[in-house]
Amino acid sequence: NAGVMQNPRHLVRRRGQEARLRCSPMKGHSHVYWYRQLPEEGLKFMVYLQKENIIDESGMPKERFSAEFPKEGPSILRIQQVVRGDSAAYFCASSVDRPANTGELFFGEGSRLTVL
């Protein structure tokens, strides 16, 4: 039973390029979350999605960032025109239920983005 799969594990981009991070949730999980973690810092919520729907995107920057979770395929976090400040570890997590209903999160190993 595979866990949450994220790829790529490491990604290097130059300023102005696009970064696409992919996340396949655990089998049977329909809730997906993206968190950003800067070095030596905590986990900052970005977006919460259920299949084909964005439930909460209050943590997403208004520009350049977008997320989707299509009916088929993985969830995608897309960062356009990356800047150095986007360098961070991006963690995806999935759950079988909502957090308020005792839905523990299973995290992937993260995608570490470096912007040169």
Add this chain to the structure above:
Amino acid sequence: GQQVMQIPQYQHVQEGEDFTTYCNSSTTLSNIQWYKQRPGGHPVFLIQLVKSGEVKKQKRLTFQFGEAKKNSSLHITATQTTDVGTYFCAAPNFGNEKLTFGTGTRLTIIP
């Protein structure tokens, strides 16, 4: 929005000493979860507390949820080098469901 504060931010202890991290919220929580992140790793779920005043134990780890459901603590007895990492509490926001993580407590062990 809801904020979940954790103290201390860092804790260095001698191997064999005890360790405690505290989590405080300005609002009443429906439940609280605890996660551990090893250096260079990803967060791993430890436990969830739901009931007011609840206490749960996992070997040397003791988790408590306050009576008012606004605070929680994680206590580790007789720390070992395998306990190294950052411990996060996390709680769902009422209304919008997202799970907000505390600032974390980074534990280092001096052998």
